[in-house]
Amino acid sequence: xxxxxxxxxxxxxxxxxxxxxxxxxxxxxxxxxxxxxxxxxxxxxxxxxxxxxxxxxxxxxxxxxxxxxxxxxxxxxxxxxxxxxxxxxxxxx
Numbered sequence: 538x539x540x541x542x543x544x545x546x547x548x549x550x551x552x553x554x555x556x557x558x559x560x561x562x563x564x565x566x567x568x569x570x571x572x573x574x575x576x577x578x579x580x581x582x583x584x585x586x587x588x589x590x591x592x593x594x595x596x597x598x599x600x601x602x603x604x605x606x607x608x609x610x611x612x613x614x615x616x617x618x619x620x621x622x623x624x625x626x627x628x629x630x
Contacts, residue, residue: 564610568607
């Protein structure tokens with residue numbers, strides 16, 4: 538079975554959709570890694586990150602990763618969403 542549409546516009550739209558899905562997935566994956574890195578800093582798992590400052594820096598990094606994991610993909614999906622065609626109101630005469 539052939540997944541490539543025969544219409545050039547449909548093929549272009551499918552390719553763009555795949556690229557956008559890949560970008561959203563990469564943002565989400567990067568956010569998960571940043572979140573885990575922030576948690577590791579907060580737990581002082583690194584020799585260079587010790588003390589009270591490390592906990593606060595880890596907390597800030599974790600918040601940034603959490604936002605990138607949850608908020609950024611939703612914003613991108615909303616920005617890249619295919620607009621739905623509007624229908625004309627029905628004439629009820």
